[in-house]
Amino acid sequence: MKTGQILLVEDNPDDEALTVRALKRSSIPNEIVVVRDGVEAVDYLLGEGAFTSSPPPALPKVILLDLNLPKLDGLGVLRRIRADQRTRLIPVVILSSSDEEQDRLQAYSLGANSYVRKPVDFEEFLIAAAQLGRYWLLLNESPSSRNPYDRPSL
């Protein structure tokens, strides 16, 4: 996984399709993994639930997290990610329809790295997606390039 994955947490298939389309249109080559609710997102990242038996996942380079999610909402997912040693440093970008101040404040308080409001105008959304991809996948340096699952053997 030399370029790193993008984990997209999005329950709305339309939004999922549009986001994926926008990222692809912005010539971002990275693999996009999609999970459709908050519990699935946490299970995927922490190797729990349906993902227990699967080999430890490669941690995504960036998580694009919607706030309005079934089962566990985006803020709950964020809380779980930040509470776990393995995932607490992964960059999380909140992608939301809402620009309510309380959402932004809570997201940043819980350790979100960025908050982007999804514009209605798809052309604007394309621009936003392209900028996001470029910034988080190319420009931004992760805190650690080492995969925390690759522990040295005892």
Add this chain to the structure above:
Amino acid sequence: MHFFQHLWDSGGFQPYGFCCNWNSGLLWLHVISDTLIALAYFAIAFILFTFARKRRDIPFNWLFLLFGVFIVACGSTYLMEVWNLRHAQYWLAGALEAATALISVGAAFAAARTIPALLRIPNLSEWTQANANLETLVAQRTQELATSNEALRQNRETLGLAQKAARMGAWVRDVSTGRSTWTSELEDLFGLEPGTISFQDTSQMWPNLVHPDDLPAVDKAVAEALQSVSAFSSEFRIIRPDGKLRWISARGNVIPDGAGRPNRMVGISIDVTEQKLAEEQFRDLNASLEFRVAERTRDLSNANKELESFSYSVSHDLRAPLRTIDGFSLALLEDCADKLDDLGKRHLQRIRAATQRMGQLIDDLLNLSRVTRAQLSSHTFDLSAVVSSVAHELQASQPERQVAWHIQPGLCVTGDPQLLRVAVENLLNNAWKYTSRRPTASIGFGKTDHNGFSAYFVKDDGAGFDPAHADRLFGAFQRLHSTAEFPGTGVGLATVQRVIHRHGGRIWAESAVDHGATFFFTIPEFAGARK
């Protein structure tokens, strides 16, 4: 001793009878005359004594007594002469006469010395005159008394009327005897016959007059006033003989005797039933008002919560489908461009335009609701600086436009800086928008006097509006121009109005078509304190 023996001695002298040759006729003449004279003298003396004793008020009363003694002495000398017709005790007679002489001289002296004082005693005509004067004086005084009695009567009448008018009566109570006197007006207040309580011990009646619930409090107030010899005041209900309940307010004072002990209580009592009823109504009204305010506050707070969750879901859920519509319209245009003719493409463009417009409407609505929900802060800040900053942003967005800004500097207000910035942005955006069709424009901001109070204004020389529609100006989604003419959602001015109203201010506009528009608004000084 020798002298006294000598005094009773005839000494060999001849008695008077001898001188008369013991002629019995002559002797009897002397005896009878002298005896009568003596008796008459004694009688006069007795009369004088009696008079003096009975009229002790007469000045120089002692003079009568002195004359009495003098006359008795004189009378005794005549008796002595009768005695000496036979006995010739001339020494004794001489001694008697000497004593009489002494008394006579003394009396004469006393009389002489007293005469000037006696002369000063007024004579009868003077007495009469004095009497007449006195009578005149008495008549005059009687007249004065009648006049003041009449004045007193009028005063009493006026006082009575005043007491009646004030629904008030006066009372006085003797502390030691417990007897009270009430004015008839007070008796009337209590529903008693006039004269019922006049020097009357009211201790038996009192518990029947006062409402049993209030009696202990009244008695306590009276006892405390008596104890401390101080003013007394109490409000209580009475039950009149006709069964009617009235409220009485009694005030009085304890008047001490010389030793500082309570002697009398004096005071007034007023019928305050009407005030009490009004107070009660007022209290009821207040209570129900408070209840209603609490209810409204609860409703309002619920409505606010609902609004908040509504906006939240609008913010999240309403925008997502729009994005889908727009996104897939664009995808359609891009992915199936070869299958779509120009008409189809134009339709899709219309769909996208409408979607974006709806997105804008939602955003504006959210802003409007945010303005309503936001907690109002209070700061004093330079509104002119905010206006300048917004003006710079507008100018920077379209640098090619020729707009002359006239911003009166240094106008400070107290209010919520964020919300007032929103208001200013909307007003300036409007001015900027509606002057956009002019090659050159002028936009102003300042403070002016409007019917005695100061109002801020934003003035432009743009398209203006028909004042006939001014009432629709501040309604949400109300527009006086078509979107083709000037774009907009019609939420801006509704937002401005809400911001101003939340500050306790007023907003209004003046305009004429093609002659620009001026928006006035006020921000009360106390807006900050209202939070």
